[in-house]
Amino acid sequence: MSIRPGPRNLITDVEGILVGNAEDHRIRTGVTVIYPEARCPAAADVRGGAPGTWNIQAMDATSLRNEVDAIVLSGGSMYGLDAGGGVVAALGARGRGIGFGGAVIPVVPGAILFDLANGGEKDWGEAPPYAALGRAALGAVAPHFALGNAGAGLGARSNALKGGLGSASTLTGDGLQVGALVAVNSFGSAVMPGTDRFWAGPLEMGEEFGGLGPPTTRWRGEPEMPLPPGFAVNPMANTTIAVVACNVALRKGELQRLAIMAQDGLARAIRPIHTPFDGDTVFAMSTGRLPLTDPAMLARLGHLAADTLARAVARGVYHAASLGDRQGWRERFGR
Template identity: 80%
Template sequence: MSIRPGPRNRITDVAGILVGNAEDCRIRTGTTVIYPVVRCAAAADIRGGGPGTLNIHALDPTSLSNEVDAIVLSGGSMYGHDAAGAVVAALGARGRGISFGGAVVPVVPGAILFDLANGGDKAWGEIPPYAALGRAALASVGEEFALGNAGAGYGARAGALKGGLGSASCVTPDGLTIGALVAVNSFGSVVMPGTNRFWAGPWEMEAEFGDLGPPPPGWQGEAEMPLPPGSALNPMANTTLAVVAVDAALSKAEAQRLAIMAQDGLARAIRPIHTPFDGDSIFVLATGKVPLTGPAMLARLGHLAADTLARAVARGVYEAESLGDRPGWREAFGR
């Protein structure tokens, strides 16, 4: 038996992880909530030069908090952090979080991406939509969720193509499950220059993003950095956000090492990546079902997480539909 995708090929194949999306089509934006049914260990790794994160220091291995209640990814740039605040309020009202005497404080890290220049109506005045989107996304959490133009990926762009929300999973012969979710809003390209082939193609499973195979005969890699065309070149208007979940029992330090290794999945699927213009951020959730047997198992999990995240990136763009001035992959390549 070989490694295979889980039954949903989504991060929710990791038992106890739920996902909810909410979108505003008029504004061209959205929010995604990743919700562990039971509070679990978490960590983060930030590689992009322009991040927009919230409560990241709570995930540091030296900090007091050991578990989180949810992770919130949102469009809207800094306005999008309202979504996480709304999720905190909703979870606190349920009594979910750390108890301090008579108070309950949920631990909800988050990150935002820039989708303010995609042509949607951003004239919201003093009432941005993101608190409402955060509540709606939390209310919709479940094992099934949409990809492409959904949640935090609704208004996203990936180089010259429409970006989107992607997810993938893998199950090992000995029963480990690894899942990834990503909102692809990258400065770099997810396809090889001059082709419709995804950089993540070598890691594809079961024709999950087109089964295109290797590059066309005679294709040679570009020595120069593959930049989007001038009309798509908008520095400081990017960021790819991801969450990796595993069913292993990890400390926060071990989860952070997993996040560091998982970053290689973005490098396999997007070129260039971790630029000064991106805020690339990866979170890890570890549900604790399977004991960690040692550093070799952690290294294996990190390797699988990177592969799974690369697949999720390609799926997010493959499933996305055209929006504004960004064609979807299918429209761009006539598929």
């Protein structure tokens, strides 16, 4: 079956998904909101050793319901948890959520990454900016959005390079739509040590992250794993957080399996991954516009989601511009 990127090569090529970004360049941080036009089921899979999440238990297969109104990815470490509250307040004011006892309760899970050591001004005192950034990102949701130094990717760093916000999509000839969005803030590297080649190079479609393709010489490995500049053991200093979406109707357990399989995309694009210093988390969403016809379709979706997420990682690093002590990939390699 032929596959190709969607017309935008963004997660919004999955019909019914919108994305909004908001940034504070003085602080060097931001928020990204993934917004389904209709409430939709979701799941989450956490593999990193130092995660920062909220409300993911509401999506568990053993919970009463697992539909969400939005998913929030935020910088700011624990301060970034406020972004979810800002989105909840804004959605509630719109009447979006579960009606219960005369109240409307939006369901908004999310995850945070650490960007507090990137040189931005973090002098917010008792008024962190994240609730306002969450509301602004929700207000900006649209089919098109920026990559690289945008949203939750603004302050991100990826090993020795600048990290960023990435997205990609895959469409199949029989109507499957799969998209991925990721804020790359990884302890591990998205490029092979000593080269300019992305680990995800064999999966590239067209020239979506430089057109270099796989390496032309054999990589013989390094005596030690590549460490980011100034590395010191800090269990909160990294995390790659992502969302994958599809247009196939999936139940709770099936969505959980999609999120689990999608995590392999991080392993195809970042080395090492799921370390004690990362909080790697992948959410999965389903807009339910096509029926699931057999278990093989779920396996296909998981495979496509993993490859699409790997491509999104490379695109996030490829589009990121230099900031603070981290060079952007294009500046570093003169591309």
